[in-house]
Each structure stands twice: as structure tokens, then as C-alpha cells.
Amino acid sequence: xxxxxxxxxxxxxxxxxxxxxxxxxxxxxxxxxxxxxxxxxxxxxxxxxxxxxxxxxxxxxxxxxxxxxxxxxxxxxxxxxxxxxxxxxxxxxxxxxxxxxxxxxxxxxxxxxxxxxxxxxxxxxxxxxxxxxxxxxxxxxxxxxxxxxxxxxxxxxxxxxxxxxxxxxxxxxxxxxxxxxxxxxxxxxxxxxxxxxxxxxxxxxxxxxxxxxxxxxxxxxxxxxxxxxxxxxxxxxxxxxxxxxxxxxxxxxxxxxxxxxxxxxxxxxxxxxxxxxxxxxxxxxxxxxxxxxxxxxxxxxxxxxxxxxxxxxxxxxxxxxxxxxxxxxxxxxxxxxxxxxxxxxxxxxxxxxxxxxxxxxxxxxxxxxxxxxxxxxxxxxxxxxxxxxxxxxxxxxxxxxxxxxxxxxxxxxxxxxxxxxxxxxxxx
Numbered sequence: 001x002x003x004x005x006x007x008x009x010x011x012x013x014x015x016x017x018x019x020x021x022x023x024x025x026x027x028x029x030x031x032x033x034x035x036x037x038x039x040x041x042x043x044x045x046x047x048x049x050x051x052x053x054x055x056x057x058x059x060x061x062x063x064x065x066x067x068x069x070x071x072x073x074x075x076x077x078x079x080x081x082x083x084x085x086x087x088x089x090x091x092x093x094x095x096x097x098x099x100x101x102x103x104x105x106x107x108x109x110x111x112x113x114x115x116x117x118x119x120x121x122x123x124x125x126x127x128x129x130x131x132x133x134x135x136x137x138x139x140x141x142x143x144x145x146x147x148x149x150x151x152x153x154x155x156x157x158x159x160x161x162x163x164x165x166x167x168x169x170x171x172x173x174x175x176x177x178x179x180x181x182x183x184x185x186x187x188x189x190x191x192x193x194x195x196x197x198x199x200x201x202x203x204x205x206x207x208x209x210x211x212x213x214x215x216x217x218x219x220x221x222x223x224x225x226x227x228x229x230x231x232x233x234x235x236x237x238x239x240x241x242x243x244x245x246x247x248x249x250x251x252x253x254x255x256x257x258x259x260x261x262x263x264x265x266x267x268x269x270x271x272x273x274x275x276x277x278x279x280x281x282x283x284x285x286x287x288x289x290x291x292x293x294x295x296x297x298x299x300x301x302x303x304x305x306x307x308x309x310x311x312x313x314x315x316x317x318x319x320x321x322x323x324x325x326x327x328x329x330x331x332x333x334x335x336x337x338x339x340x341x342x343x344x345x346x347x348x349x350x351x352x353x354x355x356x357x358x359x360x361x362x363x364x365x366x367x368x369x370x371x372x373x374x375x376x377x378x379x380x381x382x383x384x385x386x387x388x389x390x391x392x393x394x395x396x397x398x399x400x401x402x403x404x405x406x407x408x409x410x411x412x413x414x415x416x417x418x419x420x421x422x423x424x425x426x427x428x
Contacts, residue, residue, distance in 0.1 A: 002028045002338045005088060005098035007078055007267070009034030009062055010042065011395075012104035012299035012323045017071050018404040019331040026070060028338065031096055033088065035077040037061055039399050040129040043320075044392050046165045046356070048132035049124065049257065050173045051140070055133045058392070060399045069402040078105075078267040083274055083292040088267075100334050103281050103297040104327075107158075107262035114154050114260070116229030123150075123229055123256040126162050135257060139170075146179050147254030150234055152188035154226045156261025158300070158315020160189065160197045161355050163259050164209060171216045172358025186251055187213060187220040188236055188258070190312035194222055198317045199351060200307045200371055202364040203378035212357065212380075221249060225312050226258060243311035262315060264301060276303045285346050287330045296333065298326035298347075307370060321352035322369065354388045361385040 004020060006013045009032050017032045024030070044058040066073040077091040081101070088096045109127050111118030119125055124135035142149075151167040153160055167187050174180040191197065194213065195205035213220055221238055227248075228235040234256065236249045264279015273291030275281055281297035282289055289295040304316045325347040333343025351369040355362045361384025365377035397403075 002099045003097060004028065004030045004100045004102070004334060005096050006030065006032045006102045006104060007081070007088060008104035008106060008299070008301070009036075009039060009073070010104065010106055010299070011320060012106075012327055013102075014039055014062070014399055015324060015404065016102055016104060016298065016327045016330060017066065018069065018402050019327060020334065021069050021071055021402075022404045023331055023335045024338070029072065030070075031072040031074060031098075032062070032066060033074045033076065033078055033090070033096065034062060035075075037063060037075045038129075041392060041396055041399075042127075042129070043162075043354075043388070045126040045129055045132035046162055046169050048129060049126050049135035049139060049166060050169055051136050052169075052173075055129050058396065059129060060396060062399075065400060065402055078265075081268050081271065081274075083271065083289075083295055086294070099294060100337065101295045102330055102334070103268065103295065103301055104299050105265045105267070106300045108265045108279070110156065110261040110263040113156065114226050114229060114258075117154060117226065117258060117260055121229055122231055123234075123258045125260065126166055126257060127159075127259065139255060142255040143177070143179065145254070146174075146182045148184045148186070148252050150186045150188060150251055150253040150256040151258070152186075152224075152226075153190060153259040154261055155190045156263075156313045156315060157190065157259045158198055158262050159259060159317050160191060161317070161353050163187070163189065163257075165356050166257050167218055168212065168216065168357035170358075171218065185216075185218045186253075187218050188224050188226060188234070188251070189220070189222055190224060190310075190314055192223050192241070192310045192312075192314070194220055196310075196314065197353070197364070198307065198314050199364075199366055199369060202351070202366045203376045205362075205364060205378055208362060208378060208380060212362075221251075223311055224249075229256070229258075239311045241311060261313075262300065268301075278303075280304075286333050286343055287326055287347060288333065288343070294337070296330045298330055299323045302326070316369070317351065317353075319351045319353055319369075321350050322347065325349065354384055354391060356385050356388045359385065361388060363387075 038059040041058040047053040063073045079089045125131035195209040225237040234251045238247045240246045269279045280303035287296045329345040329347045332345035336343040351366040353364045367375035
């Protein structure tokens with residue numbers, strides 16, 4: 001009998017648990033450890049932040065769903081991981097022993113890197129559903145006394161889609177409320193140019209997003225470093241292409257949402273050979289840690305180098321399509337290891353982003369994510385908004401039912417008219 005532990009219960013962790021349960025015989029145990037009892041569909045958080053969704057509408061209680069699938073769920077944060085003795089110490093005082101471990105925790109939100117940043121400071125966040133609910137509370141107060149808004153990302157962020165989405169969704173919401181004329185908006189980003197998205201651009205993402213911001217009267221500051229946030233104002237350093245200070249801006253705001261830098265979670269920080277200096281998990285092409293071959297990782301917690309050097313640190317995103325392919329590779333490789341075989345499955349590492357813009361949307365596809373690419377695809381239209389709404393409903397049903405079906409590969413790629421890439425196959 002093999003004991004498989006999954007640390008993290010987001011898109012990666014829940015999908016992996018369901019796929020492993022489908023692959024493994026019943027005598028092999030699967031334990032999922034989540035910091036909180038609910039699965040949250042993170043892509044819906046910008047909608048939560050403006051009241052278009054309630055928090056509980058994008059969440060699923062995991063324990064009963066997983067129990068029906070023969071999966072143990074533990075609602076507790078992990079205090080520390082001990083890969084030398086195959087054990088996880090939990091905040092509830094207990095520990096979990098494992099034969100195989102998959103780390104799918106996502107990232108720690110490093111608000112402390114910028115003074116005044118974050119929900120406990122002066123800006124909001126959509127990185128968790130709880131943060132998005134706090135952002136909605138702040139937004140309601142803002143609506144009573146509207147003024148300038150600043151949206152964007154801090155240096156070291158590696159997820160830019162939600163920042164663009166939040167800006168466009170707020171713009172749409174304010175227009176519907178007949179308040180847009182009272183709200184100057186500024187978009188601040190460390191990207192060297194609008195539409196870089198940590199991917200070096202995808203097709204004409206630069207032109208498309210610049211046009212969208214321009215048409216919506218949203219001013220932008222790119223190649224920008226948020227230096228400090230104070231009550232009602234943000235200090236932003238704009239750099240030139242050589243990384244030298246070009247201009248310092250003091251941008252006023254009455255409401256702000258800034259994506260912070262990402263770092264590895266505390267439970268694995270400083271484990272030599274397991275993580276890099278920022279706490280992200282080191283893996284080989286089979287999603288396996290080189291030092292601890294019974295430890296795998298998928299998703300935002302994985303160490304991926306930037307696509308290219310930039311004047312300000314810009315992380316590479318891990319989209320749902322990429323996470324799904326990582327999960328399939330891990331499931332296949334754990335299954336192989338249990339029966340004494342070498343796991344050879346590899347993730348495809350492709351990027352797909354459906355960005356909702358409130359009343360329209362943009363779709364970006366990069367196959368593979370790291371250039372040069374076989375496929376670069378960008379489209380814009382209201383159908384993207386509708387696709388993301390359908391995507392949300394489908395995925396939440398998938399989590400509630402315990403389905404291991406690879407949604408991105410079977411549905412989204414087909415919908416976009418792009419050739420399906422088999423999960424777990426090598427990238428070509």
C-alpha cells in the first residue's frame with residue numbers, strides 16, 4: 001500500500017487528487033491537506049471584488065466531495081515539510097506520513113516587500129477569495145465617495161491577467177453605475193510594456209491591451225516599480241529600458257488593487273535541494289524534485305525562470321492549461337513509481353489565458369509558453385467573456401462531482417479551434 005499526500009487544495013491539488021484516485025487501486029491512500037475547508041475558483045475573484053459574484057458562489061466544501069471519492073481531506077495549514085523523513089507537520093499539532101508527496105500550494109503573497117501594500121495596508125487584492133471579499137467591502141465604501149483608482153502589480157508578481165481583468169471590470173462596472181466620469185484610473189505594472197504578461201508578449205497582446213486601456217481612458221505606467229503605498233497615494237518609480245530611474249510618480253487613489261510579488265510558502269522555505277532561494281520547488285522535466293525523487297510539484301509553487309531579462313523582475317505565469325498538464329504528468333509518474341517503473345510523463349507547459357474585460361474579453365494562447373513557439377494565438381470579443389462564465393460553471397461542477405476530466409484540453413482548446421495536446425505528453 002502506498003501513501004500519497006497532496007499539499008494544497010487549489011486547482012492543482014484537487015485535480016491531482018481526483019486523477020490519482022482514478023488511476024490508483026483503492027488500497028493506496030490519498031490525503032489532501034488544505035489551509036481552509038473550501039476550494040476557491042481563483043479566476044472568478046475579480047468578479048467577487050466588484051460584487052458580480054458572492055464568495056460562496058465560487059467555492060466548494062471539499063471534505064464531503066473527497067470523502068465520496070475515497071480521498072481523505074485535512075483542513076489544516078502545514079507548519080513544515082520534512083522530506084528527509086517523509087513527513088508533514090501540521091498546524092493542528094498532527095503530522096502526515098507519506099510515501100509520495102505532491103506540493104501544489106500555490107504561492108505566498110509577499111505584501112511585505114512593498115511598505116503599505118496589501119489588505120492590511122492600503123491596497124486590495126484578488127489573489128484569494130477572502131481578499132476579494134474584502135476588496136468588495138472596500139469598493140462599496142468607495143462607491144459612496146468615488147475618486148481616483150490605481151490597479152496593477154508590484155515587482156516580482158507573476159500573474160498579470162487578474163490585474164488587467166480587475167481594471168477593465170471596474171471600468172465596466174463604473175460605467176453601468178454612471179460613475180465612470182468621476183473616476184480617473186491608472187494602471188501600474190512592472191512589465192517592460194503593456195501586454196508582456198510575463199510571457200514576452202503573445203501575438204499582438206501589446207497593441208490589443210494598449211488599445212483597450214486607451215479606449216477606456218485608463219492611463220498606464222509600465223516598467224514601473226511600486227516603491228511605497230501610503231494612505232491615499234502610491235509612490236511609483238518609472239524606469240527606462242536600462243533599469244535607471246526615469247521619473248518618480250506620486251499617484252493619488254481612493255481605491256487600489258495591486259497584485260503582490262509571489263514567494264514560496266513558509267512550510268518549505270529554506271529546504272536545501274527542495275526549493276530555490278525564493279522558496280519555489282525545484283523540479284525536473286517529470287515534475288519531480290531532483291534531490292527527493294518521491295516529491296513532485298505543480299502550479300504556482302514551481303520554480304520557473306523568467307521568460308527573458310527585464311529591468312524590473314517579472315515572473316512567468318502558470319496558467320490553468322499548464323497546471324493541468326503538470327498534474328497529469330505527476331499522476332502518471334506516481335502511478336508508475338508505485339509499480340516499480342520509471343515515470344517518463346512530461347507536462348506540455350503551454351499557456352492559455354481567458355481574460356474577462358467586463359463586457360468583452362481577450363484570449364491568449366502560447367504553445368509552448370517559452371519562445372520560440374509553434375502557436376501564438378490572440379483573439380478579442382464578447383465570446384471570451386461568455387466562455388469564461390461557462391468555464392467557471394463547468395469547473396465548479398467538476399470539483400463538486402470529483403471529476404478528473406482535463407477541462408482545458410478537452411473543452412477550451414477545442415472551442416478555440418486549436419489542436420488538442422495530450423496531457424502528460426512531451427512538448428513539441
